[in-house]
Amino acid sequence: MMGLTKMRLLNVAVLGTVLVSVCLRPARATDGSYAVVIHQETFADPNWRPVAETLLSRHNGKIVTWDDDIAKVLAGLRAIFPRYACFICTPEQATREFVRDVHRLTRRLDDDPYTDVIWGILTGYDAGNALQVARCNEPLVAGRLLTATVGAPLDSYDAGVMFNELEPNTYWRKSATGIEKMSCPTDTTEMIVNALNKEAPDVFITSGHATERDWLPGYGYRSGVFKCDDAGLYAVDTQGRRYDVASPNPKVHLAIGNCLIAHIPDRQCMALALMRSAGVRQMLGYTIPTGNGYGGWGVKDYFSELQAGRFTLAEAHYANGLALIHELEKRNLNTDAAADSHRGLPGDRDTVVLYGDPAWPVRIPPRPLPWTQTVKEKDGHYRFTIETHVRSDWDNRPVIELLPHRIHDVRIIEGAELEPVIGDNFILVAMRNELLPMKGNRGEALPIRGDFEEGQRFQITFTASRVPSQPQ
Known part of the structure; x- marks a missing residue:
């Protein structure tokens, strides 16, 4: 059996x-069991060093540095065996291959196939932006949702807005009086930007077509497009009108069904733009074109579905990784070769990333x-x-x-x-x-x-x- x-x-x-x-009872946030993993040159950089020092101080952490190969930190991590590990890196270091290597590294602290630490990768458009992410330490009770997919559980939140990526002219709004189905224009670009800028959502969930450079809110119909530049995130509607995103409140972004949006090929990309101008302090997303969806949608399940409020977002990412390894083991598909194909269930194993401090406690309000x-x-x-x-x-x-x-x-x-x-x-x-x-x-x-x-x-x-x- x-x-x-x-x-x-x-x-x-x-x-x-x-x-x-x-x-x-659950352990305190870190109880000192926290490792900061950072490249030697990055730690020596006077602009980036404060990012590491912020986390080391707050979490009573230990530092592990590397030079030419991230795999060489394995002995240091085994000696510490932390509950949390935060991999701080510049955008140039935060490649798709780096995400893959961190996945594999964090399963090798002992001899079972499961991930051994709750981990995240902390980066930013520049060192100043990364420091903003690192300094975000107040627990977030995530009661307000903005979702552009009907696959998200609006009913689990206190309030929020849910747009329909599959069919035009329909959205839902939840308030203290319940959930109301409403009509809207086919092009919801301005409405989504206004919800980001004016309604201070705690959780932003997206699906639909995306690349490293853009995201289309309309999956089954034509709407606008969200893009990025050095200033941050902005959107353009079907009439060519531009709307800048300025949403500074700390939030998490679950890009559970978007292809490529978490891949950082350079600084002009969606992930960094979301961190820079949309207040995203933790982000969950794919670094490859998504097909199976287990690695993304499953995190949403643990974070806000039938187990709503039980896990922080980082814990939900960790739990879903355990579940995926368990499923792959049952099917005899838990191999690097299968994962490197980027196909089917194995393709999700090493390609979904959590950006941000993994010990930042983000949790939706408790529910029955x-x-x-x-x-x-x-x-x-x-x-x-x-x-x-x-x-x-x-x-x-x-x-x-x-x-x-x-x-x-x-x-x-x-x-x-x-x-x-x-x-x-x-x-x-x-x-x-x-x-x-x-x-x-x-x-x-x-x-x-x-x-x-x-x-x-x-x-x-x-x-x-x-x-x-x-x-x-």
Whole structure:
């Protein structure tokens, strides 16, 4: 069985029964377990050095430098084994190949196939812009949404606007009184710019055609185009009118369905323009043409769908990466050769990037969830419990719990039939053994299959030893 194979791989055995208590609470933002990885020349640059120093000071971090090959930082990262790793680099260093190499590097800190740290790449149009990103440290309660795709969950947010990239003349607005379906012009360029500039969204979600240089909000019809130059982000409507984007409030951008928009070939690109003039302090996107979509849409699922409020955006990116590796392992597709093809499910493995400080806490407001999950521990005995509260469906990704500390020598006592994967800092349980198509319009009621009923409980009990924290 694949789950049991995974358990052997992660040094898991099966034993008899035990009782546990004491609820584990999430670790503080970093607890000093933070690494800054930066090129030696970049750290020596008086303009870029303050970017690293800002993060090192705030997170009580440790620095790891590299010169000719990013892979050479592996020994340094293994010695620290941080919970978070931030790779600071200039735009010229932030290539598609660098993103690939960071993905592969962060899976090599131990001998299992899963990513070992919550990571991000911090860059900017210039050092000053990167410092703006690094200085963004106030927790963001992401209650306001601006989305240009109907695949986003407007219902999970306090307020917001959702445009329809598939059909013209329709959009939705959510306020305290609920969600209202409204009519709009075919060309929504000015409306989207006004929403960015005047409504201070916390979360910006996009899909549709894009390249490193532009983004088309209309996927199924002709609308305007968003572009970039050295001044930042701007848009041009179908009549040739230009609208500059000036949206300074800190926000996150989930480019979950856009091709290429997170690729940084030079400084005149969309990713850097979004950081420079649209207030984007974390960005999630593809560095290649997207086809399968698992790596992008799945982050949205963990961040704001049935597990809404459980994960920060960086944690959602991390959790979705774990889920993708799990799916590839099941299919025997978790290889560099398959990933390098940039095709199908393997093509998403090393090509989706999170820009920004991975320890910046961005989380949507808590919502009543279809299920809750808890971990309790006493004297090395752990119990992970999933309890359902309404009739609903499992998310289209495994249930994942991030542990507040690292463990090893795991031994399953109860719940082996659920085929859990227990890593050094996570528990993964695939409650659904199939990948379903993405659910559609969030302006309409969603159909419920009824995967589970109210009042069900699933438990996994195991013993484990805690890995001692590295001295600071």
